[in-house]
Amino acid sequence: MTTIGHLINGVNRSDNERTQDVYNPATGEVSKQVALASKETVEEAIAAAQAAFPEWRNTPVGKRAAVMFRFKALLEQNADKICELIGDEHGKICHDAAGELQRGIENIEYACGVGELLKGEHSKNVGPMIDAWSEFQPLGVVAGITPFNFPAMVPLWMYPMAIACGNTFVLKPSERDPSSTLFIAGLLKEAGLPDGVMNVVNGDKLAVDTLLEDKRVQAVSFVGSTAIAEYIYTTATANGKRCQALGGAKNHAIVMPDADIDNAVNQLLGAAFGSSGERCMALSVAVAVGDQAADELIEKMAAGMKPLKVGEASDESNDFGAVITRQHQERVIGFIDSAEQEGAKVVVDGRNPDVKGYENGFFVGATLIDNVSTSMVSYQNEIFGPVLQVIRVKTMEEGMQIINDHEYGNGTCIFTRDGEAARYFSDNIKVGMVGINVPLPVPVSYHSFGGWKRSLFGDLYAYGPDAVRFYTRRKTITQRWPSSDLREGVSFSFPS
Secondary structure: OOEEOEEEOOEEEOOOOOEEEEEEOOOOEEEEEEEOOOHHHHHHHHHHHHHHHHHHHOOOHHHHHHHHHHHHHHHHHOHHHHHHHHHHHHOOOHHHHHHHHHHHHHHHHHHOOHHHHOOOEEEEEEEOOEEEEEEEEEOOEEEEEOOOOOOOHHHHHHHHHHHHOOOEEEEEOOOOOOHHHHHHHHHHHHOOOOOOOEEEOOOOHHHHHHHHHOOOEEEEEEEOOHHHHHHHHHHHHHOOOEEEEEOOOOEEEEEOOOOOHHHHHHHHHHHHHHHHHOOOOOEEEEEEEOHHHHHHHHHHHHHHHOOOOEOOOOOOOOOEOOOOOHHHHHHHHHHHHHHHHOOOEEEEOOOOOOOOOOOOOOOOOOEEEEOOOOOOHHHHOOOOOOEEEEEEEOOHHHHHHHHHHOOEEOEEEEEOOOHHHHHHHHHHOOOOEEEEOOOOOOOOOOOOEOOEEOOEEOOOOEOHHHHHHHOEEEEEEEEEOOEOOEOOOOOOOOOO
């Protein structure tokens, strides 16, 4: 059986003392094993990155950008292979995997312009014959810890810009679906990146803790659940590291009485059930204003869900695939059970989907639940599955209060034809990413991605302009060269 290892200092290698099974979620069978790095292996990766840093930071920025241009081209040439690897280990349908990869490539495109982004500021003659300027210098060795749900895209949020800014990188991807991440890292080497600048270690908490505690690591980026995000942030900062840790979500869409319900339904179908709901931007709660809007929404959602197909990743006729593990399948079904037990109405039940030929797969069908209340366990937690819950409210303000009261503040949306309502909503909602008739308001690569409240620990968002700020330090330099016609005596006053 194939064992997925690590990429350290440009060499693919494995330590097989500890391994973990990797499953094909559609079949429920073990397809590979992944090596879980020892502390010594992670430290070796950090050492390789540290050794590569001095030369890489002094590489002209144009040459660093040129590597990213070649890397982008190689990703496009190998897109089918990458999507196949994602589907085999994550269960994501091929067309969805292609969309994920494209969003990652867009972040590389932004990193290709790093020369413009790193330009500092210059002021001449701030004092007599004194010039001042600022510049942005790389941090050194930085690390990324990434989740299973976007094995291609989320790492590409991190290391292209970090490397383009002159840092070296150690990536710890999810051990549940490691192959696509490692394959993509190999393409970066093929693009001409020097050995040691990019390293990948597969592993578990031991690998994570080693990265968090090693003093050579200057900064850590993380995407995952809130509980782990808080742990990552607390531990990293306690060890003197810069940290951005993106956590969980409970994304609501307010459906106003004046909304184009047919359009809202079409948008919600994709936003709630795409990628089996395993997205931190998935819309998992529809807040319907008024019973008339709620009844119409429920009726049309139920009808729209009937033709949805859940199945194996390579079949493009499927709308979404399996969830990542048997344990996660049971967890999602447990939330549906609990909602029903607490008095909600399961309108469309996806607990026992019929997927012929894949009866042992980790499948959950599209599920619609009405009459959900904020006191229910299924509402309070991030389900991370193909489940849409509907809460009924009387006013937009009541719906907004529900959203603002939730501990998560990642993404939200309002469906309306009323510009005044949309403006009030976007101005007053306490959420980091807001859509107006856009259910998945994921920022493009030249903006930045991040939530509010317990959806983000740290001050800077992921990718976009914030990535440049996160992966560099500003240095301000004030300079004067002695002049024969300008001499100053000793001064003990503060300079002005």
